[in-house]
Amino acid sequence: MQAARLHEYTDDMSEALSIDEVDRPEPTDPDDVVVEVEGAGWCQTDNHIIEGMWTEYVPQELPLTLGHENAGVVAAVGDEVELVSEGDPVICHPVQTCGTCRPCRLGEDMYCENSAFNGLTTDGGFAEYLLTNERAVIPLPEGVDPTDIAPHADAGITAYHAVKKAVGELNPGDHAVVIGVGGLGHIGLQCLNAMSAATITAVDLKTEALELAGDLGAHHTINPENEDVPDVIESLTDGTGAAQVLDFVGADETTGYAPDVVAAGGDHHVIGYGGHVHEPAQALVNGEFSFRGTLVGKYAELQELVALVDHGEVELHTSRYDLEEINTVAEQLEHREIEGRAVVVPP
Numbered sequence: 001m002q003a004a005r006l007h008e009y010t011d012d013m014s015e016a017l018s019i020d021e022v023d024r025p026e027p028t029d030p031d032d033v034v035v036e037v038e039g040a041g042w043c044q045t046d047n048h049i050i051e052g053m054w055t056e057y058v059p060q061e062l063p064l065t066l067g068h069e070n071a072g073v074v075a076a077v078g079d080e081v082e083l084v085s086e087g088d089p090v091i092c093h094p095v096q097t098c099g100t101c102r103p104c105r106l107g108e109d110m111y112c113e114n115s116a117f118n119g120l121t122t123d124g125g126f127a128e129y130l131l132t133n134e135r136a137v138i139p140l141p142e143g144v145d146p147t148d149i150a151p152h153a154d155a156g157i158t159a160y161h162a163v164k165k166a167v168g169e170l171n172p173g174d175h176a177v178v179i180g181v182g183g184l185g186h187i188g189l190q191c192l193n194a195m196s197a198a199t200i201t202a203v204d205l206k207t208e209a210l211e212l213a214g215d216l217g218a219h220h221t222i223n224p225e226n227e228d229v230p231d232v233i234e235s236l237t238d239g240t241g242a243a244q245v246l247d248f249v250g251a252d253e254t255t256g257y258a259p260d261v262v263a264a265g266g267d268h269h270v271i272g273y274g275g276h277v278h279e280p281a282q283a284l285v286n287g288e289f290s291f292r293g294t295l296v297g298k299y300a301e302l303q304e305l306v307a308l309v310d311h312g313e314v315e316l317h318t319s320r321y322d323l324e325e326i327n328t329v330a331e332q333l334e335h336r337e338i339e340g341r342a343v344v345v346p347p
Helices: 045-053 146-153 155-167 187-197 207-215 230-238 281-287 299-310 324-336
Strands: 004-005 019-021 032-042 067-077 089-092 127-134 138-140 176-178 199-203 221-222 242-247 262-270 288-295 318-322 341-345
Touching: 004 324, 019 324, 032 089, 032 146, 032 318, 032 324, 067 127, 067 146, 067 299, 089 146, 138 299, 146 155, 146 318, 146 341, 155 187, 155 242, 155 299, 176 187, 176 230, 187 199, 187 207, 187 242, 187 299, 187 318, 199 207, 199 242, 207 221, 221 230, 299 318, 318 324, 324 341
Parallel strands: 176 199, 176 242, 199 221, 242 262, 262 288, 318 341
Antiparallel strands: 004 019, 032 067, 032 127, 032 341, 067 089, 089 138
Protein backbone atom coordinates (compact mmCIF):
# COMPACT_ATOMS: atom_id res chain seq x y z
CA MET A 1 0.00 0.00 0.00
CA GLN A 2 1.01 3.65 -0.33
CA ALA A 3 1.96 5.67 2.74
CA ALA A 4 3.37 9.19 3.30
CA ARG A 5 6.43 8.75 5.51
CA LEU A 6 8.89 10.96 7.33
CA HIS A 7 12.49 9.82 6.88
CA GLU A 8 14.32 12.76 8.51
CA TYR A 9 13.41 15.88 10.42
CA THR A 10 13.45 19.10 8.41
CA ASP A 11 12.17 22.67 8.32
CA ASP A 12 11.57 22.38 4.56
CA MET A 13 7.96 21.31 4.05
CA SER A 14 8.26 21.10 0.25
CA GLU A 15 9.83 17.63 0.38
CA ALA A 16 9.08 16.65 3.96
CA LEU A 17 7.33 13.33 3.30
CA SER A 18 7.84 10.68 0.64
CA ILE A 19 5.19 8.36 -0.78
CA ASP A 20 6.50 4.84 -0.10
CA GLU A 21 5.23 1.37 -0.84
CA VAL A 22 4.87 -0.48 2.48
CA ASP A 23 3.18 -3.64 3.67
CA ARG A 24 -0.50 -3.40 4.50
CA PRO A 25 -1.05 -3.92 8.25
CA GLU A 26 -2.85 -7.05 9.39
CA PRO A 27 -4.44 -7.82 12.78
CA THR A 28 -2.02 -9.81 14.93
CA ASP A 29 -3.31 -9.07 18.43
CA PRO A 30 -6.84 -10.14 19.39
CA ASP A 31 -8.00 -6.51 19.85
CA ASP A 32 -6.45 -5.16 16.65
CA VAL A 33 -8.57 -3.25 14.13
CA VAL A 34 -7.38 -2.44 10.61
CA VAL A 35 -9.15 0.54 9.04
CA GLU A 36 -9.24 1.40 5.34
CA VAL A 37 -8.61 5.12 5.56
CA GLU A 38 -11.13 7.36 3.79
CA GLY A 39 -9.88 10.62 5.24
CA ALA A 40 -6.95 11.81 7.35
CA GLY A 41 -6.80 15.38 8.60
CA TRP A 42 -3.60 17.40 8.38
CA CYS A 43 -2.74 19.20 11.61
CA GLN A 44 -0.24 21.86 12.63
CA THR A 45 1.20 19.16 14.89
CA ASP A 46 2.21 17.27 11.73
CA ASN A 47 4.38 20.24 10.78
CA HIS A 48 5.86 20.26 14.27
CA ILE A 49 6.57 16.50 14.06
CA ILE A 50 8.37 17.06 10.75
CA GLU A 51 10.45 19.78 12.41
CA GLY A 52 11.43 17.39 15.21
CA MET A 53 9.70 19.34 17.97
CA TRP A 54 8.29 16.19 19.59
CA THR A 55 11.53 14.25 19.95
CA GLU A 56 12.08 15.53 23.50
CA TYR A 57 8.62 14.41 24.61
CA VAL A 58 7.88 11.04 23.00
CA PRO A 59 9.90 8.18 21.47
CA GLN A 60 9.95 8.29 17.67
CA GLU A 61 11.55 5.87 15.25
CA LEU A 62 11.96 6.96 11.63
CA PRO A 63 10.74 6.35 9.01
CA LEU A 64 7.27 7.04 10.37
CA THR A 65 3.90 7.32 8.63
CA LEU A 66 2.26 10.52 9.86
CA GLY A 67 -1.45 11.22 10.28
CA HIS A 68 -3.35 11.20 13.59
CA GLU A 69 -6.81 12.42 12.50
CA ASN A 70 -8.24 9.32 10.88
CA ALA A 71 -11.57 7.87 9.84
CA GLY A 72 -12.63 5.17 7.43
CA VAL A 73 -14.15 1.71 7.16
CA VAL A 74 -13.12 -1.36 9.14
CA ALA A 75 -11.20 -3.74 6.88
CA ALA A 76 -10.19 -6.47 9.34
CA VAL A 77 -10.45 -7.23 13.07
CA GLY A 78 -8.72 -9.40 15.66
CA ASP A 79 -10.32 -12.53 17.07
CA GLU A 80 -11.73 -10.86 20.21
CA VAL A 81 -13.07 -7.62 18.72
CA GLU A 82 -16.80 -7.18 19.37
CA LEU A 83 -17.43 -3.43 19.06
CA VAL A 84 -17.04 -3.25 15.27
CA SER A 85 -17.09 -5.55 12.27
CA GLU A 86 -15.72 -5.41 8.74
CA GLY A 87 -17.50 -2.74 6.73
CA ASP A 88 -18.38 -0.50 9.70
CA PRO A 89 -17.56 3.23 9.30
CA VAL A 90 -15.48 4.51 12.23
CA ILE A 91 -13.52 7.47 13.51
CA CYS A 92 -10.28 6.64 15.30
CA HIS A 93 -9.16 8.20 18.54
CA PRO A 94 -5.44 8.84 17.93
CA VAL A 95 -4.33 7.10 21.12
CA GLN A 96 -4.42 3.34 21.50
CA THR A 97 -4.66 2.62 25.21
CA CYS A 98 -4.14 -0.50 27.32
CA GLY A 99 -7.20 -0.28 29.55
CA THR A 100 -5.46 -1.75 32.59
CA CYS A 101 -3.06 0.90 33.97
CA ARG A 102 -4.31 3.23 36.70
CA PRO A 103 -4.92 6.25 34.41
CA CYS A 104 -7.01 4.06 32.10
CA ARG A 105 -8.97 2.73 35.07
CA LEU A 106 -9.69 6.35 35.99
CA GLY A 107 -10.87 7.08 32.45
CA GLU A 108 -7.91 9.35 31.67
CA ASP A 109 -7.07 7.99 28.22
CA MET A 110 -4.41 10.57 27.45
CA TYR A 111 -2.38 9.58 30.50
CA CYS A 112 -2.22 5.87 29.64
CA GLU A 113 1.13 4.44 30.71
CA ASN A 114 1.29 2.01 27.76
CA SER A 115 -0.17 4.06 24.92
CA ALA A 116 0.65 4.25 21.23
CA PHE A 117 -0.19 7.45 19.32
CA ASN A 118 -0.89 7.06 15.61
CA GLY A 119 1.27 9.36 13.52
CA LEU A 120 3.37 10.38 16.50
CA THR A 121 4.84 7.24 18.09
CA THR A 122 3.50 4.62 15.68
CA ASP A 123 2.39 4.63 12.04
CA GLY A 124 -0.57 6.84 11.27
CA GLY A 125 -3.24 7.35 8.65
CA PHE A 126 -1.59 9.13 5.73
CA ALA A 127 -1.83 5.74 4.07
CA GLU A 128 -4.34 3.39 2.54
CA TYR A 129 -4.74 1.39 5.76
CA LEU A 130 -4.27 2.09 9.48
CA LEU A 131 -3.60 -0.32 12.33
CA THR A 132 -5.34 0.63 15.58
CA ASN A 133 -7.22 -1.21 18.34
CA GLU A 134 -10.75 -1.75 19.56
CA ARG A 135 -10.42 0.76 22.40
CA ALA A 136 -9.66 3.52 19.88
CA VAL A 137 -12.47 3.15 17.33
CA ILE A 138 -15.89 4.78 17.53
CA PRO A 139 -18.67 3.62 15.20
CA LEU A 140 -20.15 6.47 13.18
CA PRO A 141 -23.88 7.19 12.99
CA GLU A 142 -25.61 6.51 9.70
CA GLY A 143 -25.14 9.37 7.27
CA VAL A 144 -21.90 10.71 8.77
CA ASP A 145 -19.15 10.74 6.11
CA PRO A 146 -15.82 9.40 7.44
CA THR A 147 -13.88 11.71 5.12
CA ASP A 148 -15.64 14.81 6.39
CA ILE A 149 -15.44 13.94 10.07
CA ALA A 150 -11.80 12.75 10.15
CA PRO A 151 -10.27 15.97 11.56
CA HIS A 152 -12.47 15.66 14.63
CA ALA A 153 -10.23 12.77 15.72
CA ASP A 154 -7.73 15.34 16.98
CA ALA A 155 -8.65 18.92 16.05
CA GLY A 156 -12.26 18.41 17.08
CA ILE A 157 -11.66 16.45 20.26
CA THR A 158 -8.86 18.79 21.36
CA ALA A 159 -11.10 21.82 20.90
CA TYR A 160 -14.01 20.04 22.58
CA HIS A 161 -11.85 18.93 25.52
CA ALA A 162 -10.72 22.52 26.17
CA VAL A 163 -14.23 23.92 25.77
CA LYS A 164 -15.68 21.31 28.11
CA LYS A 165 -13.23 22.41 30.82
CA ALA A 166 -14.05 26.05 30.17
CA VAL A 167 -17.81 25.53 30.13
CA GLY A 168 -17.62 24.02 33.61
CA GLU A 169 -16.42 27.43 34.82
CA LEU A 170 -18.80 29.60 32.77
CA ASN A 171 -22.08 30.97 34.05
CA PRO A 172 -24.74 32.55 31.82
CA GLY A 173 -23.65 36.09 31.07
CA ASP A 174 -19.95 35.43 31.59
CA HIS A 175 -17.54 36.43 28.87
CA ALA A 176 -15.38 33.95 26.91
CA VAL A 177 -12.68 34.76 24.38
CA VAL A 178 -11.62 32.54 21.48
CA ILE A 179 -8.18 33.44 20.11
CA GLY A 180 -7.63 32.06 16.60
CA VAL A 181 -10.57 30.99 14.43
CA GLY A 182 -8.66 28.51 12.28
CA GLY A 183 -8.72 24.74 12.03
CA LEU A 184 -9.24 24.19 15.76
CA GLY A 185 -10.70 27.52 16.73
CA HIS A 186 -13.69 27.35 14.43
CA ILE A 187 -14.62 24.02 16.02
CA GLY A 188 -14.07 25.29 19.54
CA LEU A 189 -16.22 28.36 18.91
CA GLN A 190 -19.11 26.19 17.76
CA CYS A 191 -18.76 23.89 20.78
CA LEU A 192 -18.67 26.90 23.10
CA ASN A 193 -21.78 28.36 21.49
CA ALA A 194 -23.63 25.04 21.70
CA MET A 195 -22.63 24.23 25.29
CA SER A 196 -22.80 27.57 27.14
CA ALA A 197 -24.72 30.81 27.48
CA ALA A 198 -21.54 32.90 27.56
CA THR A 199 -20.92 36.02 25.54
CA ILE A 200 -18.23 35.11 23.00
CA THR A 201 -15.55 37.35 21.52
CA ALA A 202 -13.35 36.01 18.70
CA VAL A 203 -9.83 37.29 18.00
CA ASP A 204 -8.05 36.74 14.69
CA LEU A 205 -5.79 38.57 12.24
CA LYS A 206 -7.76 37.49 9.15
CA THR A 207 -10.93 39.23 8.07
CA GLU A 208 -12.30 35.99 6.61
CA ALA A 209 -11.79 34.20 9.93
CA LEU A 210 -13.62 36.93 11.83
CA GLU A 211 -16.50 36.82 9.36
CA LEU A 212 -16.67 33.05 9.86
CA ALA A 213 -16.62 33.58 13.63
CA GLY A 214 -19.65 35.83 13.37
CA ASP A 215 -21.47 33.23 11.29
CA LEU A 216 -20.66 30.56 13.89
CA GLY A 217 -22.03 32.48 16.86
CA ALA A 218 -19.43 34.98 18.08
CA HIS A 219 -21.05 38.09 19.54
CA HIS A 220 -17.99 40.30 19.05
CA THR A 221 -14.82 40.12 16.95
CA ILE A 222 -11.40 41.77 17.31
CA ASN A 223 -8.60 42.14 14.78
CA PRO A 224 -5.36 42.78 16.74
CA GLU A 225 -3.91 44.65 13.78
CA ASN A 226 -6.59 47.32 14.12
CA GLU A 227 -7.54 47.23 17.80
CA ASP A 228 -5.87 46.74 21.17
CA VAL A 229 -7.16 43.39 22.45
CA PRO A 230 -6.93 44.09 26.22
CA ASP A 231 -8.61 47.50 25.78
CA VAL A 232 -11.53 46.02 23.83
CA ILE A 233 -11.99 43.15 26.29
CA GLU A 234 -11.93 45.60 29.18
CA SER A 235 -14.61 47.68 27.48
CA LEU A 236 -16.80 44.70 26.61
CA THR A 237 -16.63 43.29 30.14
CA ASP A 238 -16.95 46.56 32.08
CA GLY A 239 -13.44 46.07 33.37
CA THR A 240 -13.86 42.58 34.84
CA GLY A 241 -12.16 40.60 32.04
CA ALA A 242 -13.02 37.27 30.43
CA ALA A 243 -13.88 34.37 32.70
CA GLN A 244 -12.37 31.91 30.20
CA VAL A 245 -9.93 32.40 27.35
CA LEU A 246 -9.37 29.66 24.75
CA ASP A 247 -6.07 30.26 22.98
CA PHE A 248 -5.92 28.23 19.78
CA VAL A 249 -2.74 30.04 18.68
CA GLY A 250 -0.38 29.61 21.63
CA ALA A 251 2.13 32.23 20.46
CA ASP A 252 4.12 34.44 22.81
CA GLU A 253 1.85 37.37 22.01
CA THR A 254 -1.41 35.52 22.68
CA THR A 255 -0.32 33.92 25.96
CA GLY A 256 0.93 37.38 26.90
CA TYR A 257 -2.64 38.71 26.81
CA ALA A 258 -3.55 36.68 29.91
CA PRO A 259 -2.74 39.11 32.75
CA ASP A 260 -4.65 41.88 30.98
CA VAL A 261 -7.72 39.98 29.71
CA VAL A 262 -8.44 37.09 32.11
CA ALA A 263 -10.85 37.85 34.95
CA ALA A 264 -9.81 37.17 38.53
CA GLY A 265 -10.03 33.43 39.13
CA GLY A 266 -10.34 32.71 35.40
CA ASP A 267 -8.39 30.47 33.04
CA HIS A 268 -6.27 30.94 29.93
CA HIS A 269 -6.43 27.60 28.08
CA VAL A 270 -3.37 26.99 25.91
CA ILE A 271 -4.45 24.74 23.02
CA GLY A 272 -2.26 25.88 20.14
CA TYR A 273 1.46 25.81 20.81
CA GLY A 274 4.80 26.91 19.52
CA GLY A 275 5.27 29.94 21.75
CA HIS A 276 6.04 30.31 25.44
CA VAL A 277 4.49 31.46 28.69
CA HIS A 278 6.52 34.37 30.09
CA GLU A 279 4.66 35.97 32.96
CA PRO A 280 5.86 37.14 36.37
CA ALA A 281 4.71 34.90 39.18
CA GLN A 282 3.23 38.02 40.78
CA ALA A 283 0.86 38.43 37.80
CA LEU A 284 -0.68 35.03 38.54
CA VAL A 285 -0.86 35.76 42.25
CA ASN A 286 -2.42 39.18 41.72
CA GLY A 287 -5.03 37.98 39.24
CA GLU A 288 -5.34 34.46 40.65
CA PHE A 289 -5.77 33.19 37.09
CA SER A 290 -4.39 29.97 35.68
CA PHE A 291 -2.77 28.75 32.49
CA ARG A 292 -4.24 25.35 31.56
CA GLY A 293 -2.82 23.06 28.88
CA THR A 294 -4.84 20.86 26.55
CA LEU A 295 -3.69 17.58 25.01
CA VAL A 296 -6.29 15.95 22.73
CA GLY A 297 -9.10 14.48 24.90
CA LYS A 298 -10.75 11.35 26.19
CA TYR A 299 -12.36 8.59 24.13
CA ALA A 300 -15.72 9.43 25.76
CA GLU A 301 -15.32 13.06 24.70
CA LEU A 302 -14.86 12.02 21.09
CA GLN A 303 -18.13 10.10 21.41
CA GLU A 304 -19.78 13.27 22.74
CA LEU A 305 -18.36 15.34 19.88
CA VAL A 306 -19.64 12.84 17.32
CA ALA A 307 -23.08 13.30 18.91
CA LEU A 308 -22.83 17.07 18.48
CA VAL A 309 -21.87 16.57 14.83
CA ASP A 310 -24.75 14.14 14.32
CA HIS A 311 -27.16 16.71 15.82
CA GLY A 312 -25.91 19.43 13.48
CA GLU A 313 -24.35 21.56 16.23
CA VAL A 314 -20.80 21.44 14.86
CA GLU A 315 -19.71 21.59 11.23
CA LEU A 316 -16.20 21.30 9.81
CA HIS A 317 -14.90 23.56 7.08
CA THR A 318 -12.62 21.28 5.07
CA SER A 319 -10.75 21.02 1.80
CA ARG A 320 -9.66 17.69 0.30
CA TYR A 321 -6.27 16.72 -1.11
CA ASP A 322 -4.91 13.56 -2.71
CA LEU A 323 -2.16 11.67 -0.91
CA GLU A 324 0.29 12.75 -3.63
CA GLU A 325 -0.32 16.40 -2.62
CA ILE A 326 0.83 15.79 0.95
CA ASN A 327 3.79 18.18 0.85
CA THR A 328 1.67 20.88 -0.76
CA VAL A 329 -0.63 20.65 2.24
CA ALA A 330 2.34 20.94 4.62
CA GLU A 331 3.60 24.06 2.82
CA GLN A 332 0.19 25.70 2.65
CA LEU A 333 -0.45 25.19 6.34
CA GLU A 334 3.01 26.49 7.18
CA HIS A 335 2.08 29.70 5.36
CA ARG A 336 -1.44 29.81 6.88
CA GLU A 337 -3.05 29.41 3.48
CA ILE A 338 -5.60 26.74 4.49
CA GLU A 339 -9.00 27.79 5.80
CA GLY A 340 -10.52 25.27 8.19
CA ARG A 341 -9.03 21.79 7.97
CA ALA A 342 -7.22 19.97 5.17
CA VAL A 343 -8.20 16.32 4.67
CA VAL A 344 -5.87 13.93 2.86
CA VAL A 345 -7.69 11.25 0.87
CA PRO A 346 -5.70 8.07 0.09
CA PRO A 347 -6.01 6.47 -3.34
